[in-house]
Amino acid sequence: MPLDRYLPLVACCLAVGCGQQLAGGPPDDEDGDVGKDDTAEDAGGVDPIVIIGGGVAGLAAAGALGEGVLVEADTVLGGRALWSGGLMHFVGIPDQEAIGVVDSPALAAADWEALTGWPAADGTLRYLEDSAATHERLLELGLSYGLLANEPRTDVQRLLTVTGEGPALVEALAAKVTAAVEVRLETLVEGLVWRDGAVVGVRTADGEIPARAVVIASGGYAGELARLAELAEGEFWEASKHGGAGHALAWAEADDLGVKNLPNIGWLHRHIGVPMGDGKLIGFTYDIAAPWIWVDENGLRFLDETDIESVTLTGPLRAAGDVWAIGPRDAVLAALDEVVRPTAEQAIAVDSTMRCRADASALAELLVLDPEALSQTLGEVAGVESGSLDDPLGRPAESFVPFTGDLCAWRPGDTASKTYGGLMVDEDGRVLNTAGGVVPGLWAVGEAAGMGAPGLAGRYGFDGTLSAVVWSGWRVGDRLASE
Numbered sequence: 079m080p081l082d083r084y085l086p087l088v089a090c091c092l093a094v095g096c097g098q099q100l101a102g103g104p105p106d107d108e109d110g111d112v113g114k115d116d117t118a119e120d121a122g123g124v125d126p127i128v129i130i131g132g133g134v135a136g137l138a139a140a141g142a143l144g145e146g147v148l149v150e151a152d153t154v155l156g157g158r159a160l161w162s163g164g165l166m167h168f169v170g171i172p173d174q175e176a177i178g179v180v181d182s183p184a185l186a187a188a189d190w191e192a193l194t195g196w197p198a199a200d201g202t203l204r205y206l207e208d209s210a211a212t213h214e215r216l217l218e219l220g221l222s223y224g225l226l227a228n229e230p231r232t233d234v235q236r237l238l239t240v241t242g243e244g245p246a247l248v249e250a251l252a253a254k255v256t257a258a259v260e261v262r263l264e265t266l267v268e269g270l271v272w273r274d275g276a277v278v279g280v281r282t283a284d285g286e287i288p289a290r291a292v293v294i295a296s297g298g299y300a301g302e303l304a305r306l307a308e309l310a311e312g313e314f315w316e317a318s319k320h321g322g323a324g325h326a327l328a329w330a331e332a333d334d335l336g337v338k339n340l341p342n343i344g345w346l347h348r349h350i351g352v353p354m355g356d357g358k359l360i361g362f363t364y365d366i367a368a369p370w371i372w373v374d375e376n377g378l379r380f381l382d383e384t385d386i387e388s389v390t391l392t393g394p395l396r397a398a399g400d401v402w403a404i405g406p407r408d409a410v411l412a413a414l415d416e417v418v419r420p421t422a423e424q425a426i427a428v429d430s431t432m433r434c435r436a437d438a439s440a441l442a443e444l445l446v447l448d449p450e451a452l453s454q455t456l457g458e459v460a461g462v463e464s465g466s467l468d469d470p471l472g473r474p475a476e477s478f479v480p481f482t483g484d485l486c487a488w489r490p491g492d493t494a495s496k497t498y499g500g501l502m503v504d505e506d507g508r509v510l511n512t513a514g515g516v517v518p519g520l521w522a523v524g525e526a527a528g529m530g531a532p533g534l535a536g537r538y539g540f541d542g543t544l545s546a547v548v549w550s551g552w553r554v555g556d557r558l559a560s561e
C-alpha cells in the first residue's frame with residue numbers, strides 16, 4: 079500500500095494540532111550548548127517526556143499522556159499497523175457474552191499454555207485482566223469490529239477485526255494525540271542520552287532532546303533479516319516489508335538493557351521457498367485451499383495446512399523441525415499466480431528449490447524420508463480426500479486434491495510478520511538492565527517491549543497482539559500522566 083495514502087493523516091494532525099513541530103530542524107543554539115535542543119523544554123523549564131516511535135504503541139502512549147514530544151523517523155505516523163489487518167485479541171467482552179461464549183481472564187489464563195506454549199506470566203495476567211477495558215476504550219475512540227473469530231489451537235472466539243483494519247486503528251489513536259504533544263516526523267533517534275546511570279534524553283542527528291523520561295516505542299525486529307536468520311533457523315527468510323528495524327535491540331546491546339524471548343518470531347508461511355529473480359519468494363493467495371501437505375522429518379503431517387494465515391503456526395512448525403511441503407505438480411502450478419508460476423516451472427526444470435518425482439518412493443529417496451511413512455501419509459490424504467476418513471488434524475476434506483501424477487517438494491518460506499521478544503520491562507513498563515534493575519527514566523511499550531511484557535506471548539506467540547501493543551502504550555501513558 080503506498081505510503082502517501084496516509085499523508086492525509088499527517089495533514090489531519092496538523093489541522094487538529096497533533097504536532098507543533100513536524101520536522102526536527104537544527105537546534106536553536108543560542109546558549110552555546112552545542113548539539114542540545116532546547117526547543118522541547120516546556121515553559122516551566124521542565125524537560126518533556128519523549129516517546130520514540132509513532133506506531134500504535136507510541137500513539138497510545140502519547141494520547142494517554144497528553145503532553146511531551148513524539149519523535150518518528152518516518153514521514154507518517156502509524157508504523158506497521160498501517161499495513162496490518164487489524165486483527166485483535168480480547169477476553170471477557172460483551173461481544174462474546176452476546177453469542178453465549180463464556181470467557182474471562184481466568185479462563186484465558188488457563189488456556190494460555192495451550193495457546194502460546196508457556197503458562198501465563200504476571201505480565202500476561204495483567205494484560206488479560208485489562209482486556210475488556212482495552213476493548214471498551216477502543217470503542218470509546220469510535221472504533222467498531224467485525225464478527226468474533228476463533229482463536230487457533232484453543233478454538234475459543236476471542237479474535238475481532240477492527241472495521242477499517244490497521245489504518246482505522248491508527249487514525250483513532252492519532253486523533254487522541256492533542257496539540258500539547260509535539261510531533262517530530264522524519265527524525266531518527268540514534269541513541270539514548272545517559273547521566274549518572276539514568277536516561278535523560280535522546281540523541282538525533284539534529285542534536286539531543288533532553289527528557290525527564292523516555293518511552294521506547296520503536297517497534298520490533300521483523301524487518302531485520304540478519305537478526306532473524308541468527309535467531310531462528312529458516313531455510314528461506316524474507317524480512318517483513320514494513321518497518322521492524324530493531325532499534326530497541328541495538329540500544330539494548332549498546333546500553334546493557336535486558337532482553338527476553340527474542341527467538342519468538344511471528345512466522346507466516348504465505349510463501350513458497352522458491353526465490354524469484356528479485357530475491358523475494360513465491361507468494362500465493364492464502365485464502366485458497368492449498369493443494370499441498372506439509373510433512374516433518376519423519377514424513378508425517380503435523381498441522382492443518384489451510385491454517386496458514388495464523389502466526390500461531392510458529393509452534394507446530396518449530397516442533398516439526400525439518401519441514402517439507404509436498405503437492406501434486408499440476409495442482410500446485412495451477413494454484414499459483416501466472417506471474418510467479420514460471421519461476422516455479424523453472425525451479426522444477428533445473429531440479430533445484432522445487433523438485434518433482436514420479437511417485438512417493440522416488441520422492442522419499444530424494445528427501446531422505448522414510449518411504450513407508452510417506453506412503454502411509456499419502457494414503458491417509460487419499461482417504462480424507464475421498465471422504466472415507468476424517469482428517470485427524472481437522473483440515474476439511476474438500477480442501478484436499480487428489481495426489482496423482484508427479485509429486486513435488488519444496489521448503490516453506492519463512493516470513494516474519496512481527497516479533498514477540500523485546501526489552502525487559504517490569505510490570506509498570508519500566509525498562510530493566512541486564513542485571514534486572516530498573517533503569518531510571520526509561521520505559522518501553524509495544525513490540526519494542528515484546529508486545530508490552532516480554533514473555534507475554536509465550537513460546538509460540540498468538541494472533542491479535544495489536545491489543546497488547548495498544549494496552550501497553552496506554553498503561554505507560556496513563557502511569558506517566560498520573561505522575
Ligand SMILES: Cc1cc2nc3c(=O)[nH]c(=O)nc-3n(C[C@H](O)[C@H](O)[C@H](O)COP(=O)(O)OP(=O)(O)OC[C@H]3O[C@@H](n4cnc5c(N)ncnc54)[C@H](O)[C@@H]3O)c2cc1C
Nearest residue numbers: 131133134135151157158163165267297524525542543544
Ligand atoms: C502486513 C502486516 C499485517 C499485520 N497484521 C496484524 C494483525 O492483523 N494483527 C496484529 O495483532 N498484528 C498485525 N501485525 C503486526 C502489528 O502491525 C505490529 O505488531 C504493531 O503494529 C506494532 O506496533 P508498534 O507501535 O509496537 O511498532 P511499529 O508499528 O513498528 O512502530 C514503531 C514506530 O517507531 C518508529 N521508529 C523506529 N525506530 C525509530 C527511531 N530510532 N527513531 C524514531 N522513530 C523510530 C518507526 O518508524 C515506527 O513508526 C501486522 C504487521 C504487518 C507488517
